[in-house]
Amino acid sequence: MASTTRDNRNGGVEFIHEDDGRVTAKDIETGVASFGDDRAEALRMLADALDAYHGKGEPVDEDELAAELGLSEDEIGSEGRPPWDE
Numbered sequence: 001m002a003s004t005t006r007d008n009r010n011g012g013v014e015f016i017h018e019d020d021g022r023v024t025a026k027d028i029e030t031g032v033a034s035f036g037d038d039r040a041e042a043l044r045m046l047a048d049a050l051d052a053y054h055g056k057g058e059p060v061d062e063d064e065l066a067a068e069l070g071l072s073e074d075e076i077g078s079e080g081r082p083p084w085d086e
Contacts, residue, residue, distance in 0.1 A: 014028055015042065022035050025039070034049040
């Protein structure tokens with residue numbers, strides 16, 4: 001069973017220790033969460049997720065993302081847009 005701890009020294013972060021050994025870090029204020037193999041990695045991943053949440057992340061180029069995911073033109077959808085963008 002997963003266990004939960006809160007660390008208010010880190011700006012209100014809740015750590016959830018998963019049964020598979022990974023750690024989920026959740027920002028209490030926004031509800032944004034990410035995970036890692038340990039608390040430090042979970043916090044680094046959470047920082048990236050919060051940057052994206054607050055609009056400070058890098059913009060996503062849909063063509064590059066489709067290529068990275070290995071999608072063919074048939075899988076991309078109408079008008080050259082990925083199906084998640086419709």
